[in-house]
Amino acid sequence: MNSWDLRAFxxxxxxxxxxxxxxxxxxxxxxxxxxxxxxxNKALVSYKLESICFYVNSPIAGTFPDNLHFFQIYxxxxxxxxxxxxxxxxxxxxxxxxxxxxxxxxxxxxxxVHFSSWHLDKHKNENVPKYTxxxxxxxxxxxxMELLDDQLAILASPRIPHPPMDIFLGVHFIISNFFNxxxxxxxxxxxxxxxxxxxxxxxxxxxWKPYFKAFDSSNIHNDFTMNNIFPLYLS
Amino acid sequence: xxYKILYVEDQSSExxxxxxxxxxxxxxxxxxxxxxxxxxxxxxENIDALVLDYRLTKGKNSICFDAPTIxxxxxxxxxxxKLELPIILMSNENEITNYYKDFTSQDLFxxxxxxxxxxxxxxxxxxxxxxxxxxxxxxxxxxxxxxELLEIHSEDGISISSLLCxxxxxxxxxxxxxxxxxxxxxxxxxxxxxxxxxxxxxLGISKDSKDWEKVLESLKECHYNxxxxxHVSRWWMNKVDLWWKxxxxxxxxLRYLDASERVExxxxxxxxxxxxPCDKTPLSNSSNFWTICQxxxxxxDPFDGIELIKEYSPWQEKEYLSIDSAVTVIENYKDxxxxxxxxxxxxxxxxxxxxx
Numbered sequence: 001m002n003s004w005d006l007r008a009f010x011x012x013x014x015x016x017x018x019x020x021x022x023x024x025x026x027x028x029x030x031x032x033x034x035x036x037x038x039x040x041n042k043a044l045v046s047y048k049l050e051s052i053c054f055y056v057n058s059p060i061a062g063t064f065p066d067n068l069h070f071f072q073i074y075x076x077x078x079x080x081x082x083x084x085x086x087x088x089x090x091x092x093x094x095x096x097x098x099x100x101x102x103x104x105x106x107x108x109x110x111x112x113v114h115f116s117s118w119h120l121d122k123h124k125n126e127n128v129p130k131y132t133x134x135x136x137x138x139x140x141x142x143x144x145m146e147l148l149d150d151q152l153a154i155l156a157s158p159r160i161p162h163p164p165m166d167i168f169l170g171v172h173f174i175i176s177n178f179f180n181x182x183x184x185x186x187x188x189x190x191x192x193x194x195x196x197x198x199x200x201x202x203x204x205x206x207x208w209k210p211y212f213k214a215f216d217s218s219n220i221h222n223d224f225t226m227n228n229i230f231p232l233y234l235s
Numbered sequence: 236x237x238y239k240i241l242y243v244e245d246q247s248s249e250x251x252x253x254x255x256x257x258x259x260x261x262x263x264x265x266x267x268x269x270x271x272x273x274x275x276x277x278x279x280e281n282i283d284a285l286v287l288d289y290r291l292t293k294g295k296n297s298i299c300f301d302a303p304t305i306x307x308x309x310x311x312x313x314x315x316x317k318l319e320l321p322i323i324l325m326s327n328e329n330e331i332t333n334y335y336k337d338f339t340s341q342d343l344f345x346x347x348x349x350x351x352x353x354x355x356x357x358x359x360x361x362x363x364x365x366x367x368x369x370x371x372x373x374x375x376x377x378x379x380x381x382x383e384l385l386e387i388h389s390e391d392g393i394s395i396s397s398l399l400c401x402x403x404x405x406x407x408x409x410x411x412x413x414x415x416x417x418x419x420x421x422x423x424x425x426x427x428x429x430x431x432x433x434x435x436x437x438l439g440i441s442k443d444s445k446d447w448e449k450v451l452e453s454l455k456e457c458h459y460n461x462x463x464x465x466h467v468s469r470w471w472m473n474k475v476d477l478w479w480k481x482x483x484x485x486x487x488x489l490r491y492l493d494a495s496e497r498v499e500x501x502x503x504x505x506x507x508x509x510x511x512p513c514d515k516t517p518l519s520n521s522s523n524f525w526t527i528c529q530x531x532x533x534x535x536d537p538f539d540g541i542e543l544i545k546e547y548s549p550w551q552e553k554e555y556l557s558i559d560s561a562v563t564v565i566e567n568y569k570d571x572x573x574x575x576x577x578x579x580x581x582x583x584x585x586x587x588x589x590x591x
Contacts, residue, residue, distance in 0.1 A: 007579045014542055014553070021549050040574045194490040194523075198538065 003206045004081050009045050012199045023186040027054040049077040068103040077170050090223035095122040117145050134161035135228045161230045163211040168203040237261050238283040258361040283368050284321040306343035319410040321345040321367040366466035370414050379407045385461035399550050425552040428469040436524040436534030439494030445509035494522040518558040528557035543571040
């Protein structure tokens with residue numbers, strides 16, 4: 001069984017959706033069910049997740065302006081696995097992940113909306129890049145943020161190396177980064193949940209293990225090399 | 236005191252009348268006339284339970300209503316003829332359960348039984364029917380108090396989700412709906428309560444173990460003693476978790492351990508010699524058992540399972556088949572299995588056939 005086995009992925013997703021419900025994570029997650037249904041017609045893991053949304057109904061430390069107390073954190077994720085998989089090539093044919101945040105004074109006081117956005121995508125190593133361009137990188141900004149404020153500039157740089165994340169790792173990223181674990185008891189409970197851990201570990205094995213092997217001198221991967229994923233490093 | 240049953244069937248039911256009498260009931264068989272009102276009037280005569288045949292229209296009076304119609308009239312909330320008593324559907328049809336899945340029967344009958352199942356286990360039927368009659372009586376006598384019905388005490392630490400609580404609150408005043416909710420959503424689902432098979436899977440202990448009864452004895456505080464407990468054996472899962480922490484004194488939750496590890500810990504803690512781990516089904520990978528195959532009742536880890544796709548309430552856990560069962564009984568479950576799983580099952584079946 002390869003790690004991108006469609007049955008295992010489907011079963012994991014089904015259990016994962018149930019976990020989100022069991023831990024009463026606030027938000028709108030119905031498109032996860034759509035992905036589950038759409039996988040039925042696929043031969044390989046391939047999906048386009050649009051706008052599941054987490055609600056954080058309290059301040060997130062370090063936010064500016066500091067009077068924002070309600071956040072809607074949207075996650076989009078598109079991922080297509082290559083037809084031919086081999087252990088030493090990047091398994092993904094197409095990929096992006098967007099985190100788009102809308103912040104309000106409160107759930108009731110939602111007239112003025114503040115935006116923030118992060119974009120994780122895959123660079124096709126076709127041309128020689130003009131700036132350092134790690135294969136998978138986070139960028140601040142995104143189309144929706146442009147022209148919001150004439151004092152704010154949105155730059156494509158820097159592109160910060162980060163391994164790709166699928167639905168599971170994307171949710172894991174948001175829960176770990178945006179929910180204060182002292183205030184939200186579910187965070188540590190979920191992170192300690194056996195089923196959750198198994199699902200996340202399988203996702204890590206699919207996407208993160210081969211990526212992080214690039215830092216090992218014995219690495220023989222063709223795509224996940226130090227030069228591709230962290231080109232800033234001079235060897 | 237013997238319960239009084241009205242058995243409404245349009246064809247000769249003498250033998251079943253005797254069967255029911257032999258089970259200790261006072262039975263009145265009734266061949267319904269064309270007027271629905273007559274049946275309703277008959278039911279009002281201090282009847283404890285009503286047993287209906289759903290093919291009523293085949294009888295000699297050629298009545299034009301069937302069991303769902305009668306039940307509907309009795310169950311109807313705003314009807315003057317509303318009566319609170321268990322209504323059981325019995326039929327010659329073996330596929331009766333499937334047939335009624337498309338119906339609103341879940342909101343009409345307390346349970347459905349084929350005549351064959353009745354014939355195979357008459358005592359079982361009687362026990363189940365009595366349990367329903369007694370539950371109706373108890374719901375009325377404790378005025379819908381859920382804690383009393385489920386025998387939950389404040390020190391038990393059992394919390395019923397607010398969603399389920401509100402579902403119960405909405406059904407207050409309707410004995411059938413309340414009983415139905417307890418039976419279907421708590422007793423017959425995996426969730427707050429688990430049965431003996433799942434208990435065995437989660438403890439990793441084979442029920443054939445010589446000391447299995449001693450393990451159950453140690454768990455007796457976790458046993459469910461509320462309504463229907465005379466009919467089915469159930470355990471409060473959160474009390475089992477507590478027993479695992481406080482009696483067994485394990486620091487690692489059950490789910491993290493495989494069957495052998497769980498058995499070793501229990502053996503040592505309870506000083507038992509004769510408990511053995513449950514066997515893994517041949518096509519499974521994990522023995523971190525947490526559920527059972529709905530067909531074979533053998534323990535499986537849900538990650539190895541074939542999920543049965545159906546509508547689950549938030550407080551219900553998903554149900555699964557083992558791959559081993561699915562290979563042989565895929566046809567019986569074909570509408571409940573994802574196409575991805577079906578493909579995998581067929582590949583397994585092909586491999587097994589080639590190896591034979």
